[in-house]
Amino acid sequence: MKIMPADLKQVIVFQNATDDDLKLILKNSITRPIEEGGFFFFQGDHAQYLYILTSGQVKLMQSNPNGQQVNLRTIYPWQMFGALGAVREEATYPATAKALEDSTALAIDSGFLHEMLRTHPQISFDLMNLMTTYIQEMQARYRELATERVEQRVANALLRLAAQVGIRSEKETVIELSFSRQDVAEMTGTTLYTVSRLLSDWERKGIIETGRERIKIIKPHDLVRISDGMEK
Amino acid sequence: MKIMPADLKQVIVFQNATDDDLKLILKNSITRPIEEGGFFFFQGDHAQYLYILTSGQVKLMQSNPNGQQVNLRTIYPWQMFGALGAVREEATYPATAKALEDSTALAIDSGFLHEMLRTHPQISFDLMNLMTTYIQEMQARYRELATERVEQRVANALLRLAAQVGIRSEKETVIELSFSRQDVAEMTGTTLYTVSRLLSDWERKGIIETGRERIKIIKPHDLVRISDGMEK
DNA sequence: CGTGCGTTTGAGTGACTTCAAATCGTGTGG
DNA sequence: CCACACGATTTGAAGTCACTCAAACGCACG
Numbered sequence: 001m002k003i004m005p006a007d008l009k010q011v012i013v014f015q016n017a018t019d020d021d022l023k024l025i026l027k028n029s030i031t032r033p034i035e036e037g038g039f040f041f042f043q044g045d046h047a048q049y050l051y052i053l054t055s056g057q058v059k060l061m062q063s064n065p066n067g068q069q070v071n072l073r074t075i076y077p078w079q080m081f082g083a084l085g086a087v088r089e090e091a092t093y094p095a096t097a098k099a100l101e102d103s104t105a106l107a108i109d110s111g112f113l114h115e116m117l118r119t120h121p122q123i124s125f126d127l128m129n130l131m132t133t134y135i136q137e138m139q140a141r142y143r144e145l146a147t148e149r150v151e152q153r154v155a156n157a158l159l160r161l162a163a164q165v166g167i168r169s170e171k172e173t174v175i176e177l178s179f180s181r182q183d184v185a186e187m188t189g190t191t192l193y194t195v196s197r198l199l200s201d202w203e204r205k206g207i208i209e210t211g212r213e214r215i216k217i218i219k220p221h222d223l224v225r226i227s228d229g230m231e232k
Numbered sequence: 233m234k235i236m237p238a239d240l241k242q243v244i245v246f247q248n249a250t251d252d253d254l255k256l257i258l259k260n261s262i263t264r265p266i267e268e269g270g271f272f273f274f275q276g277d278h279a280q281y282l283y284i285l286t287s288g289q290v291k292l293m294q295s296n297p298n299g300q301q302v303n304l305r306t307i308y309p310w311q312m313f314g315a316l317g318a319v320r321e322e323a324t325y326p327a328t329a330k331a332l333e334d335s336t337a338l339a340i341d342s343g344f345l346h347e348m349l350r351t352h353p354q355i356s357f358d359l360m361n362l363m364t365t366y367i368q369e370m371q372a373r374y375r376e377l378a379t380e381r382v383e384q385r386v387a388n389a390l391l392r393l394a395a396q397v398g399i400r401s402e403k404e405t406v407i408e409l410s411f412s413r414q415d416v417a418e419m420t421g422t423t424l425y426t427v428s429r430l431l432s433d434w435e436r437k438g439i440i441e442t443g444r445e446r447i448k449i450i451k452p453h454d455l456v457r458i459s460d461g462m463e464k
Numbered sequence: 465c466g467t468g469c470g471t472t473t474g475a476g477t478g479a480c481t482t483c484a485a486a487t488c489g490t491g492t493g494g
Numbered sequence: 495c496c497a498c499a500c501g502a503t504t505t506g507a508a509g510t511c512a513c514t515c516a517a518a519c520g521c522a523c524g
Contacts, residue, residue, distance in 0.1 A: 412501095412502065412503090413502075413503065413504095414502085424502090424503085425503095425504085425505090428502095428503060428504060428505085429504085429505080431503095432503090432504070432505085442503090444501090444502055444503075445502075
């Protein structure tokens with residue numbers, strides 16, 4: 001699929017850019033397809049490109065020296081990734097970007113990006129704003145991990161996912177999610193076994209329905225109560 | 233103590249600003265003294281000011297609905313705080329800022345700040361860069377909390393603190409820190425009891441020396457080994 | 465109709481928390 | 495200058511949450 005300059009309007013950081021700017025950006029970027037399971041970059045790689053996902057789904061994760069990993073976030077079309085590395089010259093990516101499905105991204109060279117930021121202050125400003133929201137999200141997740149029990153964190157994660165990407169059924173307040181137990185575990189800093197036990201428990205209570213890589217939220221309100229720690 | 237424009241050069245985000253700019257910033261800010269134990273602002277307050285600490289020490293912390301809190305970071309002179317709230321108009325502070333000692337800060341009105349960012353792209357850019365480093369730090373701490381044991385996290389926290397604010401003795405590699413067990417616990421997402429047990433253990437092994445609100449690192453290298461999980 | 469991956473479930477364990485009580489250190493008022 | 499009082503710290507004992515490991519299950523796809 002060919003990307004048009006106008007498509008880039010969907011990128012938050014470019015929403016104030018002119019059509020000419022968008023054209024210039026497109027001209028200075030390359031299209032990079034990665035198939036399911038492949039990687040756009042690894043943690044520690046020299047950060048040559050800033051990416052904008054145009055199709056598919058990408059998981060950003062970070063590993064510790066022992067190889068254990070956490071999910072930092074999942075990227076959906078028209079979101080940027082790799083920005084942390086690419087905005088500073090001579091930097092490396094602090095995370096690994098893995099394609100969850102066949103995906104395509106626009107790769108903007110960091111040299112050109114730097115030039116762009118210098119000549120288009122508005123973009124710096126918008127990027128800064130985007131970063132403030134991201135910092136706040138990370139701070140909130142950090143606090144959650146430090147102070148809340150697994151049960152609350154998982155409930156919270158499901159609610160957050162539902163708000164972001166859930167497919168809402170027409171009549172009822174039923175929300176479908178496509179994530180494995182492992183995914184949810186990595187998102188909440190726990191193990192797939194604990195997640196499985198929790199989900200089974202909630203299913204018995206009629207709060208959710210589950211299947212293979214599928215979670216259907218039946219009673220969001222009960223999840224809210226659990227995430228608030230009002231349980232027990 | 234009177235703040236001079238040149239003093240502001242110590243603020244990372246203002247290091248590229250002209251003297252005239254610094255003068256303008258000073259003229260549009262007010263000095264705000266807060267005594268030990270007092271607060272510059274609370275989480276959820278309307279974010280009217282961006283602060284620059286000129287003396288003392290400030291703790292940034294976040295609470296969950298139940299009142300449990302985590303330490304996000306400690307601010308030292310010439311560092312900014314309150315930026316996350318103040319750079320967006322009509323926002324609230326995502327954290328609480330408490331003075332650990334009698335402290336003084338320069339308060340820059342968010343309206344003026346916004347104007348400043350609009351007319352001085354370089355500042356947006358520098359601010360964005362500062363935020364990238366902060367995001368990376370938060371991501372790293374998040375991963376630590378999710379994947380590492382308390383022992384490793386505490387060792388890591390001590391090393392990080394030592395690098396930031398430790399007083400290095402001349403001859404030997406001995407580093408002094410002034411933090412209570414409670415402080416360290418809040419920084420690492422654990423309890424003061426666990427921290428106390430750990431520090432006692434390390435003291436018995438000669439890795440550190442401790443006292444009331446005092447931790448002296450004798451063998452940093454051993455802490456590095458512990459933080460890498462090479463213990464046991 | 466296998467085969468593999470995602471999932472469930474059980475049993476055992478251990479790291480860390482919680483609560484309680486004793487002890488230590490420091491700074492402050494008499 | 496000393497003694498007291500309070501906050502910081504230590505330590506023990508008990509409890510628990512969640513992890514680990516192992517094994518069985520079952521759905522979906524080839």
